Amino acid sequence: MIKRPLSDKYFRWTIAVTAYVFLLLYGGMLIQWFGLGAISSWADSAVHILLLAAAVAMIAHNLGYYRPAKGKYLFLLSYSTVLTAIWLALSTWALKHMFHDQAEYLQWLKSAVPVHFLIAWIVITSMGLRSMLVYDMAEQQEALERREAAERMSREAELYKLRQQLQPHFLFNSLNSINALIVLQPQRAREMVLKLSDFLRGTLKREDQQWIPLPEELQYLQWYLDIEKVRFGHRLSTEVIADENAAKLVMPPMLLQPVVENAIKYGLYDTTEAITITIKAWVQQNMLYVQVQNPYDSALQQPHRGTGFGLSSIRRRLYLLFARQDLLEISCDELIFTTLIKVPQPHDKSNHN
């Protein structure tokens, strides 16, 4: 809602003080230069100035409620002209009433009508113009803020959605493995339940966090990979190497998850061989680099796999977070598929949570 000037204390005071100052100046002027009597001078000044102050307050206030979209300047001019006419009629009528027996004053009042009109018209129109500009600017500002808020909300919603991509199939297949292990190897079934719980708790807990330390994210991936190891037995081995100085760096949660999921999907689900997935993390130019490598069979893969949903959503997320398109790099040779993610570090490291 746009603030009306009359609800603003400073504006009210400004009008009151200005009116008072002008009342004194105008009254003094009438006595000094026009040689009117003291009583009629002060009365004339008071009536004119107070009514003018009321008219000015009125136009400033009313323009806040109504400004036509088309021809607003024409509207303003008509409005201020009508208001000036009313002001003049009222003040003249009041003064005539008060001093109906002073012919000399009445003569002066009559001859001053055009000057009064002109000056009052200029004052009221200026106030109207000024108010209109202020209201327009406030309205634009408000629209801008609204649009920004809407954009921020949609960005947050999109980020939330992008993070929420835990594969339900993964969950059901893991439960199926547990179902098998309960009879075959109860101890391992328990291990798997615990790992799955840790993993799921991690998913839930980290949803609100903007940044998490790299070791935490790697731990989380380790649980995920451990579960996949149980599902696929000795076919999957993993190698996680993080530089010591990378341990202090942070990254958005759940960013690596879909990359590793992709590596598993194309490296493991699509082959019957034993495979190794390698995750490496290091620091370079004050950025965190994380590289995920998985073997793949180029003969079986689709050429469009690089734009698969998993990776395009990561690119989108990186763009929403950092407004950069160059943070995800994909490369592949005949046998190895490599995904490289660069994470710029936040300047203020105190707001990790």
Place this chain on the structure above:
Amino acid sequence: MIKAIIIDDEPLARAVVMEYLLDFPQVQVMQECNDGFEGLKAIQQHQPDIIFLDVQMPKINGFEMLELVEDMPAVIFTTAFEEHAIRAFEVNAIDYLLKPFSKDRFEKALNKWLGSRNAAPETAPQQTTQLLETAAASPLQSHRIVVKINGKIKIIPVQDVHYLEAADDYVKIVTQEGAFLKNKTMSFFEQTLDPQQFARVHRSYMLNVNQVTRIEPYEKENHLAILRTGAKVPVSKTGYPKLKAALGL
């Protein structure tokens, strides 16, 4: 004795089926397979009565594998993918078990088949074929076509396909590497392939719109589509609007 084969890429998933089958001594598991290729070979070799089949597997998925099976056994799907299950139940497949499934649920599925087998032994495979025609419309397999040549399996990415031509009981798939035959109907491909990319331009032809270089009028109300390779594909009166729509004209 009933011969069975389990096809699943997860050892533990196969172990569950094996465990549940202990109560069915008449069912003998001939082989456990890791993927569709192995499954296909095992089916040819053992001629099983029933297979337990996962959908998501390396190389080719369960549905693609079944397309290549000549002597169709009864099929019970075991998968975590619910989206295909709904279709399966619509066409009354033998069963579709959602992982993880209970022993009761498994026995119910198997008993249902054992019962119907005694009553009418031929119904089950037919149901599976029917299931395949519907389930094939899933996005899982729309981007590639699996064919068998000389006992070997070939996977053709759909963008490599120039056009399809009906040939009796088969469909001829014409690619850069040559033509392949697949025992399917044109309407199967019409349902499976992306309509943005493939247009059924004629009763006997479907073409990849990305391969079209120009269209010429031919005889009174027909047209000919000229492909990049120079091949000419007839376009019928009813096919012409479809081609124009696919080309965005």
